[in-house]
Amino acid sequence: MQDISYPINDFGPVIKGMVIGGLGIFHVFLAQFAIGGGMLMCYFQWLAQKGRSAPARRFLDGYFKVLVLVSFVAGALTGVGMWFTTIQISPRTIGVMVEEFHWIWATEWTFFCLEIAAGYAFYRCGKGLTDGARMTLLMLYTVAAWFSLFWINGILSWQLTPGGWTHDRSVWSGFFNPSFWPSLLFRTIVSLTIASLAACVVINAIGAFTREERAELIRRAANCLAPMVLMPLLGVWYLAVIPEDSRSWVQGGSAAMTMFMGISVAASVLIGGYALVGLIWQRLYVSGATATLLLSLAFGATAGGEFVREGVRKPFTVREYLYSNAVKADELAALRRSGGVTADPFPLRNAGAYPTEQLRLGAKVFRFQCSVCHTMSGVNGLTHLAGTWTTEQKRMNIAKLQHTKPFMPPFAGNAEELEALVQLLEWQTAGRPGRWDQSTDRAVIREVQEWLDEAGTAPGTEPHTVGGASPASPDTRQPGKQEGR
């Protein structure tokens, strides 16, 4: 447990999931563009070689420039950025990922090197090379790019569905986990989609083509949208293999998750519909403006998808193993006894702002356990969420945190810490007065302790199944909550 205490930064009014989700959107979009771009170019190179499309070669060289400028630079650096951001949000999560999968990551890196080498070779010399050499370089580039998705996808999908790893801790059980294939295939199609929409934008932007040439190129690029018909199927497959509670968040269980999912699905349906009916079946022409709009929709779909991906893991960052607030599931019982922040060497930044020692303790508890998903009074702010609850309701609902909302982790501290947190919430809700009494009643601590014991340290379950897996019953939870509302 030695590495549990890290300095925790404050992102102001924003919750941390938004930070990583926000960067993730850009990175995933660019990286998928790079992968799909490779496939698309192999196709165009083939067309050019076979003499099936006269302007294909000119387009290819122009498109490749865009790909290199956008994806080699911004794609690669946002990738490192994802890594750094994950460290900022949850050093323990990335620590576990690196420890478990460092050879997978190292393997991915060898493919990344190949991708850069093949890409630059084509970029610098491609125009002057024989068709065979061009095709080989493009294929190497594409295979390398796709394989970097292959490797990273295993690690990311493991976080939500660790599968057999939960029991045998084997790298390969974790890697080829239940959501590995649906998510790999889904992302592959998304990559092709983004690349061919970007191609439609580039075709319109390059001035050198005649109207006929453009129409011809767009028709070819649109063919790469055809695999989108498989997306609903893969989506259903994916939903079928993810944990039941995660599935329920996107199906109405959590308003935010459902909304992001909705955005993603709606944007995909619009693109897919337009592509299949308009572009492929009726062979319509796409103007630069329409292509840009479609590409923006794809960006919206990616955005929704990334927020969902970050969100549905709650309350874990590694399912059944590591909670979002960096507490390992098997450490919880010990933290209930020793306290969660007893060993935290990092002082508060604004200790002077709190009138009592107890409130300072509460602030540390909030920082350690809650701040990864909540702010005090900004986005998902606790003073809004629990503002109308009585003190008793706060004590009970926080003690039974994982049953209050099963996408929260169990409380990871002792009764004194919980009371300190409750006092902090009261004080904040009261407008942070300059004087505040310490709550020292032993009876309160005993009562909180009882609730903590009732809640247990196992993760929460759906409200209707509470009682089976844990001692808390819906009856003890509901009255408090309903009065609060």
Add this chain to the structure above:
Amino acid sequence: MDRMLPFGLPGPTAFYVSLYVATLAVHVVFMNYVLAGVGYLAVASFRGKRKGADGGPVELSDVLRDWMPFATSAAITAGVAPLLFVQILYRKEFYTANLLLFHRWMAILPLLIVGFYLLYLLKTPWIGGQSAVVRGVVALGALACFSFTGLSWTENHLLSTDRASWPGLYERGSMVYYHPQLLPRLGMWAVGAIPTMCALAAWQMYYLQRKGAGVDPRQPRNLARLAIAGVLLSVACGAAYWRQLDASAQGHIVGKAAGPYFAAACFGLVLQVGSWLAHAPRSDFRRQALMVCTLGLALTIAGMTAVREAIRLSVIDVSPLYAQHADAARKGGLVVFVVFFLVNAGLIGWCLCLTRKRSESATVE
């Protein structure tokens, strides 16, 4: 550590330390090229006139400008491997330093993107039509971005080894860490980069020379001067840095742990200076002298990277981390990595061969 690095360490720790040092050395090669190269471009852009498309003899700045974006890509890509191993070796230290520097640390990413695009901008025809000031400012902008990155890595490194300062820094929320070693250490990286850049650029010009491109005959002399100045300045910064080190770190450097590496690094400097002195009076680049120079460079970089690690190991107590390293070493996947490492290295070689397959009709960009 009373034996030569990494032999004084338990197996798993020694294994990861070796991988870390080896991969970091590769990062240092490219990073040096970028850092010194952009610095040179910044100075040169303010001075000289940009040549037209027809050229005139090839000079150092032509080569640098042409290859700088690729070298940056390579530096970044090569940085990923040590980034992986540093997290296994010194997880807590590295993450804590990252977190304490917070926005300051994260800023290197947008700045690297900006720096990268500025390098591409330096290659465009558009910039050729601009005044020396505009070109200078663009190059200076890129230099600023990369220097900031270098500063941040050094700062992060020193902070990661200074546990005692962590709580105070956090409390102040300052995101800036100062240590008396910071400037001399950074200085060593900055001027130490110059000889690397000179050696790599000399090879590039050597090949251009062989292909019959007109290489400016003053280049060997200019590069020799630059490289020797770089060596002398690094020695000066090294001395300043040495004075800031405490006795135990100094003991490690000249003692059993790192002494042989330090000696190799110094010998490498001598080889480099020797080969540059041989080049100075010439008007073309010589293969043999360049090979000696490269050998010297390899010794210096590998030696200093190992010395750098010995200094860190003298400051932080790694013994509590041994168990963590042993845990990591038990995880699967090593074989798969080795296989793909070899396969992909072969494929990268193939890519290079393919670039020779010129079609009859085409021209090279």
